[in-house]
Amino acid sequence: MKKHRCGPPPRGMIGPRVDYLSRLVKKSFNEAVAQQGLFSGQQDILLAIVENEGITQSRLAAQMNVAPATISVSVKRMEKNGFIVKKPDELDARIIRLYPTEKALLAPERIREHMHTLEKSICKGMTEEQIRELSDLLDLAIDNLKKGSESDD
Numbered sequence: 001m002k003k004h005r006c007g008p009p010p011r012g013m014i015g016p017r018v019d020y021l022s023r024l025v026k027k028s029f030n031e032a033v034a035q036q037g038l039f040s041g042q043q044d045i046l047l048a049i050v051e052n053e054g055i056t057q058s059r060l061a062a063q064m065n066v067a068p069a070t071i072s073v074s075v076k077r078m079e080k081n082g083f084i085v086k087k088p089d090e091l092d093a094r095i096i097r098l099y100p101t102e103k104a105l106l107a108p109e110r111i112r113e114h115m116h117t118l119e120k121s122i123c124k125g126m127t128e129e130q131i132r133e134l135s136d137l138l139d140l141a142i143d144n145l146k147k148g149s150e151s152d153d
Helices: 014-035 042-051 057-064 068-080 102-122 128-152
Strands: 084-088 096-100
Touching (some): 042 057, 042 102, 068 084
């Protein structure tokens, strides 16, 4: 049976190291989202509602490229937690529109603040030149994988 590693992979292994960093960043991001009272993934729904006040659930589902039932569950939770309110359309009461609350308007900025702090933590001890170089190297690795997968088609 294969043992699972708890820490970073051995030095010199790029892919597993990037995966490990990605998991650490995702964990921190999910904590920031949870601190605002949201479940992972709901931040995207919240941003879409903030940017498109009055959007319908069906339009939101299409925009997010998810099933209407998925949006329905999230919207119910977000409404219960005070992030959105549902209001009938002024011209057609059968149409329900979604609007962000004040709480919803504050959440994206708080999440961005957390991510800015995370970015500073990631770059701690690095010079500006090292940060740019690491960023460029990661971009190169991303491009290499994209090109590799395109040539595999």
